[in-house]
Amino acid sequence: MAAASTYTEAELVQGLQARNEKIFSYLYDHYSPALYGVALKVIADETTAGDVLQEVFVKIWRSIDKYDATKGRLFTWMLNIARNTAIDSLRSKAYKLDQKITDVDNLALLNEPQLAVYLQVDHLGLSKAVERLQKEQRTIIDLAYYKGCTQEEISKALDIPLGTVKTRMRNAIMQLRGLLKQQL
């Protein structure tokens, strides 16, 4: 997606700061699927995820001056906004922890190839690679990254010791990293 850009990140940031609608529109077209995907993974409800996506882009538009290029790329920043907004929305809905677990289990279905109709073609290989992560490792990444659970919460929810959560988490991320590297 970003690879097909005709604007550099610096141009995008400048455009947003200059309140350029065209740049905003371009930004939306190129990044909204990834950010909407994050919101959907977190919330698993299309209406709420849509509201979150709208909020995320208004935040991007309103707080572009707070973006600090030394801390990471624009997409990284936007992704953080999307994840945090979605998790806040999830918390405000007072989802119970067991609901989060069910959501994660349901999300596993989305990884079935026949259901994953929306996957970007250039990422099909990659998602296959992610599927190779063991289910327990993927569950841990999903709970932590997409549900905003703390390590203590995961330990309680999955009934495993805190130390095991930490090592499993690290292994999961390391393994994911290895899989992603093979693909890229």
Add this chain to the structure above:
Amino acid sequence: MDINHYISSGVLESYVYGLLPEDEVAEVEAIALQYPEVKEIVEDLQFQKEEFVKCYAVTPPPEIKARLMLIIRNESTPEGELILPQELRLNNPVPQSPASTPVVKMTPTAAKKKERRWKFIAAAAIIVFAISVGVNFFFATDTNDYKARYEKLIAAQKQITDDKELESNQTASLQESEEDKKLIKDPNVIWVKASGYNTHPDGAVTIGWNTVSHEVYLINWRLPIPPEGKQYHLRTITGGKPADAGILTITPASNGKIQHLKPSTAPQTLVVTLEPTGSTGAPGQAEIYQVAELNP
């Protein structure tokens, strides 16, 4: 610091996946600035995480983009502010839900087309209205039937005129004085969209209260021009006691602009009433048009 040990501790992975508490986040960011090799690994991890996230990309429904473009186009107008979720408004906090706010959605080119269409509709309505008056004259004996039709047409025509006025008011509101524009974004001013009351069901005004200077403001969008011998009053109600907050200026030119009214120390409810000119606010004389609840 043994930087290799730090790198292999897993803290960078946890940082990139958002699992660290805030103080540790700041620490990682400080170290990344200091050690280029750490920064490089963090960027690498971020890039990989982004690729992972893109696996789950889904195209969002198209109406979200349309809504967003409308929001950013109107973000500095009061009506635009009201489209936004409460926590994103510049003059946070606003105590009333924006859900019931009627919003005229249009793009500049659509506006022109719409204006032309309105002209046709207005002309058509006037012709139909004139015919109806004539018919009404001929069939004066059939008053019941024709009276109802006549009233319906008056109402329809009024709606068209009102809508047209609202449209031009929104353009007018863009040309407010700089000082008034600042009030819209002033965090000390609470803006509330009033609701209609009884036989006047539509919200027609936005009311503001300055929590510091206690000034009361009102923006009229579509209150009808008061009939001869009557005028609109704004009254505040605090602890059940009503107080006069001043008389509203309702002319086509004043619509969409901020009117400054009498200050009030802690208004709870604000009511717009239509009363005979020179009224003392005695019960029975006032007809309530608009109500706004203020809960600072």
